[in-house]
Amino acid sequence: MLSKKTKYGIKALAFLAGQEENRPVQIAEIAKHENISQKFLESILLSMRRTGFLSSKKGKGGGYYLIKRPSEIQMTEVIRVLEGPIAMVPCVSLNYYEKCDDCPDENKCSVHKLMIAVRDSALTVYRNTALQDLIS
Amino acid sequence: MLSKKTKYGIKALAFLAGQEENRPVQIAEIAKHENISQKFLESILLSMRRTGFLSSKKGKGGGYYLIKRPSEIQMTEVIRVLEGPIAMVPCVSLNYYEKCDDCPDENKCSVHKLMIAVRDSALTVYRNTALQDLIS
């Protein structure tokens, strides 16, 4: 399942990507437009600012705005920042690899092979989709 | 993330698929071979018996065995029974569809389109993989 955090985060990014001139948009405006709890969205935007998709301005006329062009923001990055690993098991994760406790030999593991295939199919989608592609 | 239930369930199915003559295998034997908590595995096997992958025999010489050929068990079925929806959001699920609370119009939702693509890519993998393919 996709977490609400990720879902809301993507919606917020898409909303920002659709703004004219990349003007700063206030949290309250995004929250209202996308039906998201403002406080929850606040923390999501904050985490995306820390990882470099967004920047923000305080005070009147402030808000959040993208610091990359929507065509340059790949969904692989977005998903990894918001959701974490794209792989469904840590032992096939490219960026968050971890060995399984119960598995003596990954190469003989029936789940391992299947999950590599699933991961690669998802990666193909995310790699070929930029934020720009979500807003048309 | 793939739940342990699903992971263990697939491993158990694969172990059964690898048996000669489809002999009944005891829970204890599967649990030991795959490093799974026996009691937990018990409940997993039980749920798969109820949905028709397996049957069981009680008493000495009893255990679980497949009631379909491994080449006829598609991974779509296995995942749906053990894990639930293949889709990452209910609003793009083929078998467990649910409308989103926050979304007035699915067709305009940026997440919706992306998640359809991800769902379809995963479906392609699962549809083209049978239990048989996991044990070679």
Added chain:
DNA sequence: TTTTTATCCTATAGACTTAATAGAGTATTC
């Protein structure tokens, strides 16, 4: 018929994660 073997079934506990909220702090603009 009794004992042994092994599955069947319900309930529940503990740990963890997620979603949301609260409230005070900081920076910027007017």
Added chain:
DNA sequence: GAATACTCTATTAAGTCTATAGGATAAAAA
């Protein structure tokens, strides 16, 4: 210096996942 809007930490409530406990039931063997 007042108003605006982001920043940050902590906490709570609800839900889910993993695992365990313990007795019930059925089949086979003695």
